[in-house]
Amino acid sequence: xxxxxxxxxVGALHSSLTFRxxxxxLSVVVxxxxxxxxxxxxRDSEPLSFDMLCAHTAIDWLKDEKIELIYQLYSTKHGxxxxxxxxxxxxxxxxxxxxxTVWQIAQWQEREVYDLFGICYSGHPDLRRIxxxxxxxxxxxxKDYKDDFMLERPW
Amino acid sequence: MVSSxxxxxxxxxxxxxxxxxxxxxxxxxxxxxxxxDSKERADRETTQEYFVNMGPQHPSTHGVLRLVLRMDGETxxxxxxxxxYVHRGMEKKAEYVGYRQQVHFTDRLDYLSAVMGNWAMSSAxxxxxxxxxxxxxxxxxxIVAELTRIQSHQLWWGVLGMDLGAFTPFLYGFRDRExxxxxxxxxxxxxLTMNYIQPGGxxxxxxxxxxxxxxxxxSYFKPLIEEYEELFGGNVIVxxxxxxxxxxxxxxxxxxxxxxxxxxxxxVAHDLRKLEPYGVYAKTKxxxxxxxxxxxxxxxxxxxxEMRESISIIEQLIDNVPEGKHMVMKFGAKIRVPEGVxxxxxxxxxxxxxxxxxxxxxxxxxxxxxxxxxxNNLWAITQMAAGGRVGDLVAILSxxxxxxxxxxx
Numbered sequence: 001x002x003x004x005x006x007x008x009x010v011g012a013l014h015s016s017l018t019f020r021x022x023x024x025x026l027s028v029v030v031x032x033x034x035x036x037x038x039x040x041x042x043r044d045s046e047p048l049s050f051d052m053l054c055a056h057t058a059i060d061w062l063k064d065e066k067i068e069l070i071y072q073l074y075s076t077k078h079g080x081x082x083x084x085x086x087x088x089x090x091x092x093x094x095x096x097x098x099x100x101t102v103w104q105i106a107q108w109q110e111r112e113v114y115d116l117f118g119i120c121y122s123g124h125p126d127l128r129r130i131x132x133x134x135x136x137x138x139x140x141x142x143k144d145y146k147d148d149f150m151l152e153r154p155w
Numbered sequence: 156m157v158s159s160x161x162x163x164x165x166x167x168x169x170x171x172x173x174x175x176x177x178x179x180x181x182x183x184x185x186x187x188x189x190x191x192d193s194k195e196r197a198d199r200e201t202t203q204e205y206f207v208n209m210g211p212q213h214p215s216t217h218g219v220l221r222l223v224l225r226m227d228g229e230t231x232x233x234x235x236x237x238x239x240y241v242h243r244g245m246e247k248k249a250e251y252v253g254y255r256q257q258v259h260f261t262d263r264l265d266y267l268s269a270v271m272g273n274w275a276m277s278s279a280x281x282x283x284x285x286x287x288x289x290x291x292x293x294x295x296x297x298i299v300a301e302l303t304r305i306q307s308h309q310l311w312w313g314v315l316g317m318d319l320g321a322f323t324p325f326l327y328g329f330r331d332r333e334x335x336x337x338x339x340x341x342x343x344x345x346x347l348t349m350n351y352i353q354p355g356g357x358x359x360x361x362x363x364x365x366x367x368x369x370x371x372x373x374s375y376f377k378p379l380i381e382e383y384e385e386l387f388g389g390n391v392i393v394x395x396x397x398x399x400x401x402x403x404x405x406x407x408x409x410x411x412x413x414x415x416x417x418x419x420x421x422x423v424a425h426d427l428r429k430l431e432p433y434g435v436y437a438k439t440k441x442x443x444x445x446x447x448x449x450x451x452x453x454x455x456x457x458x459x460x461e462m463r464e465s466i467s468i469i470e471q472l473i474d475n476v477p478e479g480k481h482m483v484m485k486f487g488a489k490i491r492v493p494e495g496v497x498x499x500x501x502x503x504x505x506x507x508x509x510x511x512x513x514x515x516x517x518x519x520x521x522x523x524x525x526x527x528x529x530x531n532n533l534w535a536i537t538q539m540a541a542g543g544r545v546g547d548l549v550a551i552l553s554x555x556x557x558x559x560x561x562x563x564x
Contacts (some may be wrong), residue, residue, distance in 0.1 A: 022495035024282065051409050054500070055526035059513050069380055072526070076423055079430055083498065105412030108177040112493065114383055116246075131239040131563060140247055141522075153251075 006080055009048060013041050020085060027083035035086055036097040042073060042082070043102050049077045053103035056110065058117045062143040065090045067117060071099070088119065098124035116141040189250040204232065207545075213238050217314065217552070218559030222536075224545070231548055234540045236533055249523035254280050254490040255354060257523065261508075262348040264527055265561040267307040268503035271300050273352035275501035276431065279510040280354040282499055283492045284484075290435070291479035292356050297434040298369065298472050299339075299351065301465040305376070306335040306460050307504035308465075311556045314454070316387055318553040319396050324387050332375060338368050354490065356482030369473050373466055380462055388455065397452040401539035401551035403451055411538065412531040415506025416461065417555060420446035420453035427502040439471045451554040458556075489518040505529055505556055529561040 003026045010028055011017055017038070020027040029072045030038050035082035042050045050073035059068045071084040102108035110121045110129040118139035121127060129136060138145055207323075210221040219240035225233035245260050253412040257280070261272030267418035274296055281288065313328020336346045342362040343349040351358050387393055403413070408421040418425050426443045428436040446453025495515040500509040506528030534554055539555075540548045 019497075022493075024495065024497045024499075027496065053412055054507065055498075055509050055511065055524065057522075057524040057526075058521045070496075070511070072511070076425055081498075083496070092310060103412065103529055104410045105406070105534060108531070109412075117220075129239075131242040133239070140244065 006048075006082065007046075010042070010082065013045075014038055020083075023083060025081050025083055027085060029085045029087065032086050032088055032096050033092060036099065036102070039071075039084075039099050039102045042084070042124070045080075048075065048082075050075045050082060051103075052076055053105050053109070054104060056099075056113060058113050058119060058141070060090070060117065060141065060143045062090075068120065069096065069113070069119065093120065095120065095122040097122055100124065115139070118142070177185065207230075209548075211237075217557055220533075220557065220559050220562065222548075224548070224550075226545070229410060229544050231540050231543055231545060234537050234548070238533075238563055240322060240563065241560050243560075245525065245564040246523055249520060251519065253488060253518050254492060254520065255486060255488060257520070259348075259350055261525075262350060263560060264525060264564060265503060265505060265508070265529065265558045266347055267310060267558055268303055268505065269348050269506070270303045270351055271501060271503040272297075272508060273350060274300060274434075275499070275508045275510055277352045277354045277502070278501065279497060279499040279512060280490065280492065281484075283495075283497045283512065283514070284354070284486075284490065286355055286484045288356065289479040289483055290477040292481060292483065293435045294472055294476050295357060295361055295434060295481070296352055297439075298469055298476075300434070301368070301468050302335050302338065304465045304504045305462050306332045308462050309335075311458060311504075311553075312387070315553045316393075318549050319393060321387070321390075321393070324383075327379075327383070331379060334372050334375065338365065338372060341365065341368065343417060346456070353482070355484035355486050356480070360481040361476070366473055366476065369469065371471075373470060377466060380459065380466075384459065386423070388459065393419055394452065396546075396550050397447070397554070398450060400451045400543065400547045401554060402448060402450045403535055403539050407538055408449065408535065411535045412529065413506070413535045414502070415456045415502070415528055416454055417446060417532055417535065418506070420457045421449035422446055427500060427507065431500075433501065435472065436468075439468045441468050451550050452553040491516060491518050491522070503528060505558070505561070506532055525564055527561045529555075529559075530556050530564075533557055533562055 006026050007019060014034055016031050016034055018029045020029055042048050052074045052075050054072040056071050058070065061068060066087045067090050069086040069088065073082040073084060086096065088096055096119060098106065098110055107124065110124055111128060113119050114121065114127055115129045115131050116139055138147065185372060204227050207224045207226050208221065209224055223235040223237060224231050248258055251258060258273050258276045261270030262275045264272055264381040273319040281492050305442045309328045309332040313325040316324025339349060340346050342359065343351040403421050406420050409423065422445055424445045429443050441464045444457045446457055476540045492512065492514040496516055497512045498505050498509060508528055509526030511524035511526065512520050515521040536551060536555060539551045
């Protein structure tokens with residue numbers, strides 16, 4: 001399915017879905033309360049069958065006070081790609097559902113996003129730090145992160 | 156020496172001493188007196204579970220990876236990978252340097268697929284900047300990437316042998332890998348981290364002897380793969396250690412986000428070189444080997460077959476490397492990628508290496524994410540190894556073919 005056809009099928013899943021411009025592939029924005037049900041539909045509906053979660057990461061948009069969670073989906077059956085984004089507030093604690101029930105690898109990748117961005121996933125069975133030490137303070141990939149070891153560039 | 160008479164007098168005493176010294180429950184009493192029923196006895200006979208720490212300094216974890224094993228006797232119940240011993244904050248660092256310098260991060264991730272990492276990053280930037288390359292660059296990149304795949308699999312083959320207790324493959328693997336490393340050194344100046352492929356082309360043109368040396372290597376190595384098979388794959392001990400060990404079915408493999416030879420061994424013919432061709436792969440003919448069972452033996456066979464396919468790809472390309480410049484677009488120190496998000500992928504020796512760039516239009520990426528194959532592949536060990544033996548775990552870990560800096564980033 002090419003990008004335009006995919007947009008029609010994905011857009012029909014729920015009325016609240018919007019599409020993002022300035023992306024090299026089809027990129028859908030899902031509200032966080034619809035995430036789990038939309039993810040289930042993306043995986044299970046036959047013309048889409050996104051059965052693989054390639055990558056999960058986040059971007060800290062400091063100016064907009066938002067953190068964007070990004071899911072790279074791929075269908076081994078049809079060979080098409082989809083980028084799925086969820087915006088969560090940077091200041092208020094909003095629970096994002098864990099997607100490990102949809103794609104098992106999410107459990108592993110969400111631990112990394114928790115470790116580096118401090119996103120709390122509800123329903124995650126084992127939300128611990130993965131790359132940093134257990135007693136690390138702060139979340140390093142946030143744009144306003146500072147610690148004693150970071151040096152200012154002299155130029 | 157203790158005489159038998161002395162021993163018989165010592166033994167009951169020491170036994171009674173032990174029995175008096177420890178707490179004996181009423182159940183123990185009844186077991187000793189033979190007053191228990193079969194259910195109680197079964198409960199009693201299950202062993203206590205315990206934890207074994209494997210690594211971070213363990214030769215078969217291939218670097219500083221730690222696995223915590225929940226064991227029941229000799230059986231592994233659970234594998235808990237503990238990461239981060241070589242975490243270098245690559246993604247944070249990437250936000251502080253320009254796009255041209257990003258290439259140098261990639262060969263420090265999966266150092267055995269160094270050139271393919273360079274290529275993935277360069278092509279991610281080129282796609283974002285809409286740079287067109289000439290055929291010479293694409294052909295050389297493809298040849299070099301396939302040579303890298305062969306040397307990576309050679310090292311994997313040697314290390315697999317060593318993990319299973321055979322030392323000879325290790326020496327053979329390194330001996331033959333040295334030939335490729337020498338070819339690389341001649342052209343690129345580096346033996347492990349080459350930084351050869353740059354956005355817009357190649358760092359240097361190929362050495363005048365490159366084509367001749369690659370041909371010499373192919374004629375040298377082609378019969379050796381059969382020798383590898385005879386020496387190692389034909390060995391009954393190796394087959395016993397690999398067959399039906401660490402089985403991963405296709406459905407779980409996809410759900411676990413596994414890519415590369417492991418996914419193909421599970422029976423999914425997923426290879427980006429075929430499905431979304433880049434470089435000059437579309438012009439070459441090659442097969443995608445797939446397994447049927449998804450065990451360690453299939454993963455072994457898939458990688459051995461991949462070496463043969465790589466050789467065939469190089470043979471098709473090496474005779475007609477097109478003429479042209481080795482650098483079509485000389486980017487300045489500051490590349491300004493247009494605002495937006497970009498995700499591009501490439502098939503390295505271990506699976507899909509994806510690069511995610513979020514650009515705000517400045518000369519540094521706003522966010523850079525490396526989707527590394529090993530990080531995602533490693534998680535599959537929790538399913539592959541559960542229920543197996545400790546000895547099998549070593550074989551499974553070796554068949555996943557991990558590179559730890561690629562996991563930890």
